[in-house]
Amino acid sequence: MSLPVTAEPPVLIEEWEVLDLLTSLVDKSLVVYEEDERGVSRYRLLETVRQYAHDHLVASDQSTAARDRHRDWFALYAEQSLVPLCDTGSGWDQVEFEYPNLLAALEWCVAEKNCLDATRRLLMVLSPFWDLHGRVSEGRQVCSQLLAMSKTKQATGTTLALMLEAGNLANLQQDYALGRALLEEALYLGQESRDTFSAASALHYLGHATLMQGDLPVARSYFEQSLRLQQDLGQTAHMPHILLNLGHIARFEQRFDRARGYYDEAIARCREQDPSDHLILAHPFMNLGHVARLTGNFTEAQRCYRESLHRFVDVDARSGIAYNLEGLACLAASMGAYSRAPRLFGAADALRQAIQTPVPPVDRASYADALQATRSTLGDETFEIMWAQGHAMTLEQAVEYALEDGAEP
Incomplete structure (x- = not known):
């Protein structure tokens, strides 16, 4: 009864x-x-x-008032407590624990139409959580469902924020056609509504997606437009990301001194903003490792890769760890350490399969060259055995192997 x-x-x-x-x-x-x-x-x-x-x-x-309070509390909690903790790597367990509450708050942002500020605050935590921890597919599903709901509610501000996130997540899985369509629509909406911040974000994401596909001139144009809008707003928080991407363009153009300058400036800006933010500092160190490797400074490359890998591990940034393992694998091949290269490549491939983020098109040629050199030296059978050994490693084993004291790359 x-x-x-x-x-x-x-x-x-x-x-x-x-x-x-x-x-x-x-x-x-x-x-x-x-x-x-x-x-x-x-x-x-x-x-x-x-x-x-x-x-x-x-x-x-009291239902509406209670959900409003729940949304506002978790939006503030995300911004003021979870984001600082996650920047130092100590908050991700708490994000996992509060994940249902964060999603419920985000859903209510959509149901109540234009809650743009709360939506952005919640996505400050959810976006890196999906990206870094191998949950991009899950994030895409959430954004897709909420986008459909927000359009029926005509929640323009919330729709715009979700569209930016959905476009970025699509690009991470190399669904570039959908990602571009979402981001171009977000750019249009941002310009129409005079939301300069969202327009700048759309341009930045479009630039990164175009860069990953290897179209360097178009990528540079997007980044420069985004930079101008952010300067108009007096925004400096995203400056390290733009410097980092301009460094990528210079590196792919083999202008290594210019690339190094961009990466060094990105590190300086990061330390000015928040020296405890391991994640944002990990990226320029890794890319300084790429530059050092490509210019033959293998000792410096190893130092930079390991510095970066430590930082990625501290925040459990699995996509960053995969990139780093690949960098160390290429370094091993460049130095003739052919017993390590296939194991590191195998470990990176297993991690990429787990987090469902493939190697970007712009990196495939250099990885293929390193793999071919390693396979040619070892022979197919030995190469496959060592690749399988790396592929079978747990994440912890792969990191330990990459950071072995005294080991050549």
């Missing part, structure tokens, strides 16, 4: 009463008290109690 759900007026309590009431509910086994490894305490309802409370809330006239 089920009891009818009725809406009753809420009973207001004083702030000082909350802890006593929670303790009482724990004693009655209606609420569970938990403490994580950092000593952070948390209370949660038993699922049956939570569902019962949810039904009462939905039946009341």
Whole structure:
């Protein structure tokens, strides 16, 4: 027999009463008290109690106000607490734990139309979470579903933010046609609504996608347009990313001194903004490793790759780890350390398969050259054995192998 759900007026309590009431509910086994490894305490309802409370809330006239408060709290929590923690690598477990709440808050942003500010704050955490932790497909599915909902709600601001994220995630999986269509529509919407920040972001993502496909002149044009808009806004937060991408263009054009200058400036800007942000510093160090390798400075290349890899590992940035393993594999091939190269390539390939982000087209030729040189030296049978050994490594084993003390690359 089920009891009818009725809406009753809420009973207001004083702030000082909350802890006593929670303790009482724990004693009655209606609420569970938990403490994580950092000593952070948390209370949660038993699922049956939570569902019962949810039904009462939905039946009341307090549902909208409660979801508004939930959305606003988690948007602020994402920006002020989770983002700083994740920048240093210590917050991703908390993001995983709060993931259902973050998604629920994002969904309510769409349901309530133009909640652009809250949407952006939530995506500040969700976007790198999807990208770095091998959940790009999941992120794409979430954005696709919410985009469809936002268009029916005519939530222009929220639609724009989701469109940018969906386009970026599509490009990460090399779905460039869809990614370009989404980003060009986002650029148009940003320009039409005079949302300069979104327009600049769309241009930046378009530049990165074009760069990864090897169209350097068009990529440079996108980045320069994005830079001008950000300068008009007085924005400096994205400057390291633009410098990094301009460095990529110079590197692919074999203008190595210019590339090194861009990467060095990106590192300086990163340290000015937040010296504790391991992720943003990892990228220029890795690319300085590429430049050093391509110019024959193998000792410097190894130092830069390892510095970068440590930082990627600190924040569990798996896409960055894959790139780094590939860089070290190319370095091993360049130095004639042919027993290491196929293992590192195999480990990187296994990681890319797991996170569903293939090698970008712009990098394939250089990787193919290193693989061919290694295979020709070792012979097919030995190469395949060593590749399989690397492919079978766990992520931890691959990182340990790449960072072995005293090992040649």
